[in-house]
Amino acid sequence: DIQMTQSPSSLSASVGDRVTVTCRTSQTIMTYLNWYQQIPGKAPKLLIYAASNLQSGVPSRFSGSGSETDFTLTISDLQPEDFATYYCQQSYDSPFTFGPGTKVDIK
Amino acid sequence: EVQLVESGEGLVQPGGSLRLSCAASGVTFRDYALHWVRQAPGKGLEFVSAITSNGDTTYYADSVKGRVTISRDNSKSTLYLQMGSLRVEDSAVYYCAVGQWLGRFDHWGQGTLVTVSS
Numbered sequence: 001d002i003q004m005t006q007s008p009s010s011l012s013a014s015v016g017d018r019v020t021v022t023c024r025t026s027q028t029i030m031t032y033l034n035w036y037q038q039i040p041g042k043a044p045k046l047l048i049y050a051a052s053n054l055q056s057g058v059p060s061r062f063s064g065s066g067s068e069t070d071f072t073l074t075i076s077d078l079q080p081e082d083f084a085t086y087y088c089q090q091s092y093d094s095p096f097t098f099g100p101g102t103k104v105d106i107k
Numbered sequence: 108e109v110q111l112v113e114s115g116e117g118l119v120q121p122g123g124s125l126r127l128s129c130a131a132s133g134v135t136f137r138d139y140a141l142h143w144v145r146q147a148p149g150k151g152l153e154f155v156s157a158i159t160s161n162g163d164t165t166y167y168a169d170s171v172k173g174r175v176t177i178s179r180d181n182s183k184s185t186l187y188l189q190m191g192s193l194r195v196e197d198s199a200v201y202y203c204a205v206g207q208w209l210g211r212f213d214h215w216g217q218g219t220l221v222t223v224s225s
Contacts, residue, residue, distance in 0.1 A: 001169070032210070034211055034212070036152075036212070038152075043202055043215040043216065043217055043218055044144075044152060044202070044212070044215055045215070046211070046212060046213050046214075049211055049213075055213070087151065087152055089152070089154075089212070090210075091206075091208060091209070091210030091211045092210070093210075094154075094157065094166040094209075094210065095154050095166070095167075095168045095169070096142075096154045096157065096166075096210040097154060098151060098152040098153065098154065099151075100151050101151045101152075
């Protein structure tokens with residue numbers, strides 16, 4: 001199975017900040033990497049697919065980059081509704097594993 | 108608007124069985140790969156199972172392999188997860204998700220809670 005790690009596991013930030021979350025995989029997955037946002041008590045929501053493609057309806061302050069084994073999610077100009085947990089997930093091979101999550105909370 | 112509605116929530120004893128359903132609307136059901144993802148209380152997301160758009164191929168996490176069966180009825184736009192030999196560690200909110208590609212979760216249901224306890 002492909003193992004996923006994320007860093008940091010949590011971070012505190014202020015509205016307007018630029019936030020970066022990193023995801024690393026145990027083997028190359030090309031760009032088969034997706035990012036999800038989960039607000040407590042809600043279902044996850046797809047933000048970015050194939051490493052850098054913004055899902056329809058997702059604000060442009062979200063962006064993704066990377067390939068092979070190293071990936072990044074960036075939120076520019078953090079908004080109050082962005083305080084949530086973010087998960088990376090590989091769709092290269094089953095089982096389609098998730099990272100452990102990064103919780104972004106208010107400083 | 109895509110809507111996915113899971114049902115089958117319940118409390119079941121260890122060793123018991125349960126069937127989850129996920130009814131879809133607002134999407135051309137037969138064109139999508141379908142998935143189940145679960146989340147234990149306070150924990151992260153875990154892939155459970157997937158099925159291709161035509162239903163020919165299925166995938167399972169090692170943690171559930173041999174105990175669960177995923178299936179779909181394209182005529183009813185419904186996804187199923189038949190679960191057996193349930194364990195306490197299977198307790199979680201189970202989400203169904205549809206994706207344009209296998210392994211990508213474009214849209215999610217609201218989740219249904221499975222509790223395995225004696």
